[in-house]
Amino acid sequence: MARIEIDGGDLVVTIEGLDKLWALKSRLTVPLTNVRGATVDPGIVKEPKGIRAPGAHLPGVITAGTFHRDGERVFWDVHDAAKAIVIELADERYARLVVEVEDPRTAVALIENALHRS
Template identity: 30%
Template sequence: MPSITLAGSSLNVEMSFWERVGSLSSNISVPLTAVVHATDDPTFIRHGLGLRTGGTGMPGFVAEGHFRKNGNRIFANWRRGEQVVVIDLQGQKWDKLAIGCPDAQALATQINTAVAGLAG
């Protein structure tokens, strides 16, 4: 599963070689100022990511790559059994990141706290 880290003023999504191959993407780094909000949303993947425009996907098992839904550009890297954290972005290549992780609620809280720290 990808690793999400907060380093300085950026949010980084680091993927293994095979995750990068499956998603047709490289590691992602966005400034924290571009992060609007992060949520623990267990239904996000289940309700469908829309049209896959690149990457690997098998509904209910794996979602890696580029998707479009309701005008949003979504990058997903999730596998069955993982929780999903959804990160809303502004002014970036992606409108949303849907990333698999072991504890989405804790990760969303950590991201939102870091974003709030920039504003306050």
Template identity: 35%
Template sequence: MARMFVEGDDLVVRLAWWERAAVRRRAVGVPLAAVRRVTVEGDWWRALRGTHERGLQIPGTLCLGTRRHQDGEDFVAVRPGRPVICVELWPSAPFRLLAVAVGSGAEGEAMARRLRRVAPETDTSTPCRQPLPVPSESEELAAGSQ
């Protein structure tokens, strides 16, 4: 299964050989400066948002690859029954969220603490993930009147 590492100034998600084949990429990397918030989600399905776009999805068994939503793309590597470390990223990053399953809640909390320490621009104002932005009603009304 995918693993998350800090390598120098980057956060890297390394994939197993079969995961690389499924998502057609060797690894996913973002600068630590792009890390916005780090949380650990006890329920794997709560880390999923948007619709499956690329990779491998077996309902109730595995979700691996990219998911698209109104705010951009997420990269996920999750399995049922495992906690998930969720790394929200600033808009300048290629993804909005990295979600990777970990072996235990303690392992996830240890990684989250480490990321909060080494990432320079981490927002610690709330321990919860932020919801996806909802388009304002005024934008919807303006689009509907045209």
């Protein structure tokens, strides 16, 4: 699971628990100017992930780490599809962050509100 925060002009995604081990990351920081938007998207877990490098993928259990698909790099940290959000990025290492959060609607609202204020 991930925790979403806004710190000044940055979006901070903190990977919690053992997911740090599976995803090989503990924190991602992205300037809000490079965040295009966020959506609640439980269906995304059914889409092809691409090539895992590095990370873990056990269908129906966990998808965590970096995946390459169609020339894009996507970061995943999802156990429960119902709690998945997608954060679209521009001019960053990752094209998208797909993470599980405690309350998807609240996390998306936090991101979208920060984008409208910046």
